[in-house]
Amino acid sequence: MEQRKIGITELALRDAHQSLMATRMALEDMVDACADIDAAGYWSVECWGGATFDACIRFLNEDPWERLRTFRKLLPNSKLQMLLRGQNLLGYRHYEDTVVEKFVAKSAENGMDVFRVFDALNDPRNLAHPMAAVKKHGGHAQGTICYTVSPLHTTEGYVKLAGQLLDMGADSIALKDMAALLKPQPAYDIIKAIKDTYGSDTQINVHCHATTGVTQVSLMKAVEAGADVVDTAISSMSMGPGHNPTESVIEMLEGTGYTTDVDQDRLIRIRDHFAGITPKYKQFMSAITTVDTEIFKSQIPGGMISNMESQLKAQGAGDRIREVMEEVPRVREDAGYPPLVTPSSQIVGTQAVFNVLMGRYKVLTGEFADLMLGYYGECMGERNADVVEIAQKQTKKDPITVRPADTLEPEWDKLVLEGTNIEGNNGSEEDVLTNAMFPGVAPGFFKARPEGPKNVGRTAEQVAADAERESGASKAVREPIRYKVTIGDRSSTVSVEPA
């Protein structure tokens, strides 16, 4: 029996630490793994985009473009892969087409190979231009289907979307399951139907999170249905709200008709590298270590729940999370059943919080109003006309039916002017793009950039101290603490510290 080769995309350098440790991993904690990653035989190495760009400039004082160039140098034999939010690029609003093209051009120029392009609403109009830009600049254009569950989402609908992506010239289709909702049977059905409809040489990449504990089985079924590449994370950076382990997915295929080209000895070295790194980021780590199947009921991804919880707590209403979780599906229905993924998950979640705290649709967030008025694009379902009217009244904006970016004036020249006027900018188009996407953060970053990267992980000494404290071998007092001490009838305030 001839074995079919399955490709693997390694997520350790991007989505794994984004999902497990709030995107805080510093480049310096990745570089020593790169030689092994480069030689392991992955189909691609996801290492950029998503939230990493934001985290680099906001938390790590790292230039994201420099990070990309470093990966390009350290992974000369690998296809580098990024996650691109369609017309939003890596920011949180729609950009005009010349900016989108500039960003794609600069990403390709700095070394990016595979662009996984998605839109939070699955609106193909938001994907067409970025996909065309990727193709124009020689990248691999991967058109993405965001998988979600609703009364309107069907296998046929996903197949249709796949066709639209192929019509845009997609080099491959990604089935992206950001909330771990993709069960084995739908995984099989969707992929089988896409292959049957558009031909078995249609490349399909599958991206699942592990949160619900079912998706490794979904990857198996996806492979059986014809999937070509699956996304995994090295075991020491896997599971929980992250992804299925690379090693387990490879072992799972043994004896089936499928095989991979990945070098397992390299995987051991990669695993050991990150096993040594993760304890540094413990304070950012997700508390989920087992599985969470409640998501199937609520369809609310874990990260969204913790966001809503902190919003409620900030309003002194931490006890109302259940009400908010019941409100989310209603808000989602009113919005026409968007998938819940950045930024739609935040937009829907925040509006649900507003509805519970202030009365249903008494106050709309600006973003939710825009969503209702079509400024993010079209969803699968009709929007609730009453809520659209409220949005119109509140914002004095008219609903649109055109592609959102078509309402934007050309803005590149203006962005160049803005960017190059900021103190500390280096005059590059890369800096212009950084500021365009994060105008609130970039100026501070440009100023601080000369100080160099700031690793927010704990030091080796702190990690050792943590381990000692956990083993119970610690001293009770490890840093100066002030106590009130009473001797007889005399009280004093004293400071106690290790001698």
Next chain:
Amino acid sequence: MEQRKIGITELALRDAHQSLMATRMALEDMVDACADIDAAGYWSVECWGGATFDACIRFLNEDPWERLRTFRKLLPNSKLQMLLRGQNLLGYRHYEDTVVEKFVAKSAENGMDVFRVFDALNDPRNLAHPMAAVKKHGGHAQGTICYTVSPLHTTEGYVKLAGQLLDMGADSIALKDMAALLKPQPAYDIIKAIKDTYGSDTQINVHCHATTGVTQVSLMKAVEAGADVVDTAISSMSMGPGHNPTESVIEMLEGTGYTTDVDQDRLIRIRDHFAGITPKYKQFMSAITTVDTEIFKSQIPGGMISNMESQLKAQGAGDRIREVMEEVPRVREDAGYPPLVTPSSQIVGTQAVFNVLMGRYKVLTGEFADLMLGYYGECMGERNADVVEIAQKQTKKDPITVRPADTLEPEWDKLVLEGTNIEGNNGSEEDVLTNAMFPGVAPGFFKARPEGPKNVGRTAEQVAADAERESGASKAVREPIRYKVTIGDRSSTVSVEPA
């Protein structure tokens, strides 16, 4: 399409806490979940046997028979299930047939329904008598195949063993994967072959650990091959060296041709109950929270590695674990490829440590010598004749080829005499059996029994303090503490409290 019903065995009350928290969970921490467990619609509830009997009397001052009777009372609608080590019962030596029958009779009398009977060597001669005893006393006799990997273990071999178990009158066959080595394809092949050979109405139960991250897929393939019941643990007591989550396995089946009768609302309550309990046992918890695929290479189960490590450390040779891990497969081969499961895993592991520390087979443990001389039964492979000779010389014992229990004299009357002479025994046959299996522990337990169960978990207050300390909000001193402080030759009593 008609859906095939898949049964679920819930492991929370036995193997889940045995695997995740060293079998330390007290009965009182389980009772509040029992009403929901009883109503959830499981095929069976595993709640007794394995290491729980030992742990009850050694660590928890709990009468294991009383625990069984309590479960019988609290789970009136459920089939109670236990794990029985064949002729070893729940102890660590072979028992003579009348003792085996007495143990089975007493277990059934106290409420046990399903007896999963296994032998560490897969020697059917060690299973025949306990299986017959189960049938005689009205229990469900589940004959067990211990799954392992070696050059001699084949699908055909497992099918043959299944046939031998069915010839003994097995009501069902368990495929037991204690080391998480069972990959999807072999799971499918073995179960399919058993069904094809002995008929589709041959009931097959599948037990997998989750350690390697592949076995949820194996459960899916097992179901596709015809498996009737799969073992799972409620999500808050799952994963790591434990088992696949009940909720995830049920969700995984949605839309396939398979369904379960389990009530998911009950599962949420069971999950929440144990989510509240597990933090009490943190100090006993396995450190593995992600997956370990190294087992596929070494075939050494996780628990065995930590055992060998502590043996090495005790000898000041903690740095020689790699040598020992390389020695294990050699020792296993010399012994004829036993599966590595209690007690064969300990016997092989300890001999590997001896070989590394003292030279290969310079000193045999008594247990390893017995294994080489046939006193545990027959393995799949030939034993190394040279090592058999060493065992013979060292122990002055002859090798045997008969069933090990056939070399034993009737011992029940002697055990009754011994047991009923121990201070604190209650005159019951149950106490005689407790002492027969754990003669080193039972006398102390009988004496301490009137003091009642000792919960070794942390209290709610300690758990809260742990959580606070982890959140970093703690001060080292949280309530007034009195110290004697000596400075030079002057001592004072000092009270310290948070200021």
